[in-house]
Amino acid sequence: MRKVLLLAVAILVLGILAACGGSDEGSGDSGSEGEGSSDSIKIVAAHNQTNEENPYQDGLLKFKEVAESESDGNIEVEVHAGTIGTSESELVEKLKTGAADVVLVSPGFMTSTGIDEVNLFAFPYLFDSYDHWESVVQGEVGDEMGQIINEESNNDFKLLGYWTAGVRHYYGKEPINSMDDLEGKTLRTQTSGVISDFWEQTGAVPTSVAWGELYQALQQDTVDSAENAYPYFVQQDHHNTDNGQYITETGHDYTTRFLLTNGNKFDEYTEEQQEIINQAAEASVEAEWESLYSQEDEYKEIAQEDGAEINQIDRQPFIDLAKPLQDEYAEEYGVTDLLEKVREAK
Structure with a gap:
């Protein structure tokens, strides 16, 4: 009987020690993972064009490349080419609800959110060259429009950059x-x-x-x-x-297109994450412009070769x-x- 009692006590002690050891190890692991998760974020970036040769795709892939490389992989970017919405109104709604984090929309669809001022960029013959357009969106008017978008959306939308659709x-x-x-x-x-x-x-x-x-x-x-x-x-x-x-x-x-993120969610990121996202957005602007400008000449030639007049x-x-x-x-x-x-x- 005494042997049985001693054996039971030994098993109980070993069980307690194992539980404590497991708890300490688990606590250490979850703490490490907790730190990793707080420093790691996933961004869903989307546009409405289904053709992956589109300049939109080139721009978002550059956004992904810079964000992931500058964050050492702690920022993951998932790019969707028309796969979570082929209409801009869908993408705007997904941005508001959190189903997407970065989207591309035109002035016409932004007005559906009640921000009529963005229609300025839809005026026919507002610009007479790309140089004119670039000077405007990168200057005082572009800055003011970004503030209008942010303020009138109650921070639902934050402008990351201006793209063009040609x-x-x-x-x-x-x-x-x-x-x-x-x-x-x-x-x-x-x-x-x-x-x-x-x-x-x-x-x-x-x-x-x-x-x-x-x-x-x-x-x-x-x-x-x-x-x-x-x-x-x-x-x-x-x-x-x-x-x-x-x-x-x-x-x-x-044309002018708005690269947007959810301002409220953006404010929750660390300063380092915000800086990297802004850096990725700047790189995406350059990549999208370069792609679009080259493709305008390329596809004009294709049209002519195909017999278009x-x-x-x-x-x-x-x-x-x-x-x-x-x-x-x-x-x-x-x-x-x-x-x-x-x-x-x-």
């Missing part, structure tokens, strides 16, 4: 040699706001077609024409459709038409001062 041109079933040639033509574009008003005043009929359905709409004569930049419509083969083979370089929009047009009548619309909408959105600064930067 220079938009007209393409359709026949070339346009003057504004009169647009009379009565259905044109896939925005159907409200300053962009719609502008095209209506040219004589065209703004028509809504989802981007993913536009190839079929052009091929089946649902719309007569559309407008976009070479890397986008050529990658989608719109120039090979019956109603997309004639390109007229109207150059009506040097490209013509130039006198843009001055279009510019003259756009100017009073710019004034009207700038007053409506409360950005008259910013509009004047953009004009002075030419």
Whole structure:
């Protein structure tokens, strides 16, 4: 009986020691992992283009490369090319809810959040060159717009940088040699706001077609024409459709896109993480611009090789038409001062 009792006590003591040892070891491991997890974050970065040759993809891959290398892998970036949303409204919503951390959106979709001022960057013929555009977004106007976005969204959105989606041109079933040639033509574009008003005043009929359905709409004569930049419509083969083979370089929009993160979540990161994210964003801007600029020439050549016909047009009548619309909408959105600064930067 005594032997049995001693054996039971020994087993109990060993069990206690093992538990204490395991607890100490586990405590040490979880503490180490806890420190690692507090220093490690995962960022979901997304755009709405499904073609991975797109400049958006190049920009986000550069963001990933810099963020991960500068953080020694403590910042992981997961890039999605249209896989968590092919519409910008989806991406904006995911950013607000935390399902995405970095997204790319256009001024038109930002207005759905109630920030009307960003529509300034959608005004037709606001810019006359990339040099003009770059000087504006990298200068005082760009800084002020970033503050507006952050303040009016209550820190839901923080601007990380300005990207571009190229220079938009007209393409359709026949070339346009003057504004009169647009009379009565259905044109896939925005159907409200300053962009719609502008095209209506040219004589065209703004028509809504989802981007993913536009190839079929052009091929089946649902719309007569559309407008976009070479890397986008050529990658989608719109120039090979019956109603997309004639390109007229109207150059009506040097586009602006916003690289956004959730400001509230960004504020929770450490100062080092914030610095690395900002550094990655700057690198992504340079990479996206470089990719877009080179692809504009590349895809214009592809369009010509595929048989598309490209013509130039006198843009001055279009510019003259756009100017009073710019004034009207700038007053409506409360950005008259910013509009004047953009004009002075030419």
